[in-house]
Amino acid sequence: MKLIFVYNADSGFVDKLLDNVHKIVSPSTYDCNLCTITFGKFTEDDLWKSYRQSSDHEMKFLHKDEFLNTYRSKWLPKYDFPVVLSENKELEVFIDATTLNEMNSSEELIEEISKRTR
Numbered sequence: 001m002k003l004i005f006v007y008n009a010d011s012g013f014v015d016k017l018l019d020n021v022h023k024i025v026s027p028s029t030y031d032c033n034l035c036t037i038t039f040g041k042f043t044e045d046d047l048w049k050s051y052r053q054s055s056d057h058e059m060k061f062l063h064k065d066e067f068l069n070t071y072r073s074k075w076l077p078k079y080d081f082p083v084v085l086s087e088n089k090e091l092e093v094f095i096d097a098t099t100l101n102e103m104n105s106s107e108e109l110i111e112e113i114s115k116r117t118r
Contacts, residue, residue, distance in 0.1 A: 001086055001117060002058040003094060004067070008032035008081035011063040033101045034082035037109055048106035057117065060087075084113075 009032045038048045052059060062070065064081050071091065079085075080097035095112055103109055 001088070002060065003113070004060045004062065004085040004087055004091070005034060005038075006067045006079070006081055006083050006085065007035050007061070007063050008097075009035055009063055010065040032082050033103060034084075034109075037103055037106050045106040048109070051106070051110050057113075 038045055068076075077091075079093070082100050083093060083097055084095040084100070085091045086094040094116060095109075099112065100109075103112070
């Protein structure tokens with residue numbers, strides 16, 4: 001199964017810099033909980049990194065602007081970000097924004113992925 005993780009953040013140096021500042025200055029108003037639980041303030045979460053590297057699932061990670069450019073289509077559904085999609089023949093929501101935004105740790109994300117891929 002291929003999983004596509006789409007962050008609720010745009011790519012680019014300035015965007016990443018502003019996101020990091022936002023996570024530090026006002027973490028409660030930061031819009032990308034997927035970023036927060038997989039990367040923290042400065043580096044990738046160790047548990048998440050280990051899981052990601054050892055997973056049997058193909059994983060792709062995109063910022064919101066990269067996703068919209070890559071999958072641009074008039075038939076593309078409107079997604080709330082962050083989101084994890086599964087890609088077989090079509091894109092399907094695997095973990096929605098509401099669920100991701102309720103998570104507090106990479107451990108919860110890993111458990112949710114494991115539960116949904118059994």
